[in-house]
Amino acid sequence: MGVGMEVPELMTAQQVGRLLGVSTETLRKWRAKRKCLPYVRVGRHIRYRAADVAAFVERGTVMPA
Template structure:
């Protein structure tokens, strides 16, 4: 029989080794990075849906990688 302590160690090891968790940032930080207002992100969520977001209960979070991808996709080359 496995003790609770051994089970916790095993679970922690598996979680750290096999699960890649995306870094989530809130709307205010995402807006600052993009140079837009938090309201712009709110409008984008219900109207445009250009930037993917994550809902955790009532909280809205953005993956840092999705913000970076949006920036890359909208970067204009020199004319």
């Protein structure tokens, strides 16, 4: 990795599921449908960048009029 390159925090599907209040099966279905939550494949493992999860939550935030 280059000098000054920041390594993102990677979260497991279990961690993301708990945070979002959904099951890991729901996350799997979202991946299959290419729903808007980006993920990283590390070998056979699926990981989510913490910043991507935060952005996903932010995009879903609805502000009252």
